Amino acid sequence: MMNGITLEGRHALVTGGSRGIGHAVARRLLDMGARVTLLGRGESALREAQDRLGRPDRVGYVSADIERRSQVDEAFARARQWGGVVDVLINNAGQAVSERFDRIGEDDWNRMIAVNLSGTFHCMQAVLPGMLELGWGRIVNVVSTAGLIGYPYVSAYCAAKHGVIGLTRSVALEHARRGITVNAVCPGYTETDIVQDAVANITQKTGMTPEQARAKLAERNPQGKLVQPDEVADAVAWLCLPGSSSINGQAIPVDGGEVTGH
Numbered sequence: 001m002m003n004g005i006t007l008e009g010r011h012a013l014v015t016g017g018s019r020g021i022g023h024a025v026a027r028r029l030l031d032m033g034a035r036v037t038l039l040g041r042g043e044s045a046l047r048e049a050q051d052r053l054g055r056p057d058r059v060g061y062v063s064a065d066i067e068r069r070s071q072v073d074e075a076f077a078r079a080r081q082w083g084g085v086v087d088v089l090i091n092n093a094g095q096a097v098s099e100r101f102d103r104i105g106e107d108d109w110n111r112m113i114a115v116n117l118s119g120t121f122h123c124m125q126a127v128l129p130g131m132l133e134l135g136w137g138r139i140v141n142v143v144s145t146a147g148l149i150g151y152p153y154v155s156a157y158c159a160a161k162h163g164v165i166g167l168t169r170s171v172a173l174e175h176a177r178r179g180i181t182v183n184a185v186c187p188g189y190t191e192t193d194i195v196q197d198a199v200a201n202i203t204q205k206t207g208m209t210p211e212q213a214r215a216k217l218a219e220r221n222p223q224g225k226l227v228q229p230d231e232v233a234d235a236v237a238w239l240c241l242p243g244s245s246s247i248n249g250q251a252i253p254v255d256g257g258e259v260t261g262h
Helices: 020-031 043-053 069-083 106-134 155-174 193-206 210-218 229-240
Strands: 011-015 035-040 059-063 088-091 137-142 180-187 251-254
Touching: 011 020, 011 069, 011 106, 020 035, 020 043, 020 088, 020 137, 020 229, 035 043, 035 069, 043 059, 059 069, 069 106, 088 106, 088 229, 106 137, 106 155, 106 180, 137 155, 137 229, 155 180, 155 251, 180 229, 193 210, 229 251
Parallel strands: 011 035, 011 088, 035 059, 088 137, 137 180, 180 251
Antiparallel strands: none
């Protein structure tokens, strides 16, 4: 526990917390003593995630579509009623759509911006007043290496994730003297539903087997593997600790060295 330092007494909210990286982060923050609220769109998935975490006295959930500001504000109000001021925010929810740039429809473009960038903006604005009142807070945006480099066939997703990195750096500077840090963690291809969708897309378009498609994605990582959700969760948890107060405005890759050569 980092020399015994924990998050005892802190209230963390994790968007997209019912599965994948978000669920792994929620479990890690619970292990460090925090109360955790899961935020997602599906009540049944959130309830199942709460059950899997096994600590109903310290895990709550709220349902909202982060694209819609009114729903975000209502969800954060419910979270505060249950767990008190949210002083740790993990923006993990996101979606990806794969398409050649000249074939992207406006609806897909707008959806990528709304979910990945505007959703992060909504949640950050909802949580900051409480953090400012406390004089302490941790915001960690789970982005992607797509926020640091370019990837073909996911230009809308890349644009949104680059936007989240810029947002992270700007807000970090604005609040640097107020006890609040804002950072981003940027995983490479990680064993999540988004990667499963990518594998299915590659298989459909190229005729590769799922195993070949997974191996193709893993080739981008110099370590020759897919990143695991727990590895991302460890990086996120470290940034939430009191002892990480000097880490601010950073975009930290968790990618086996993928972006090093770019």
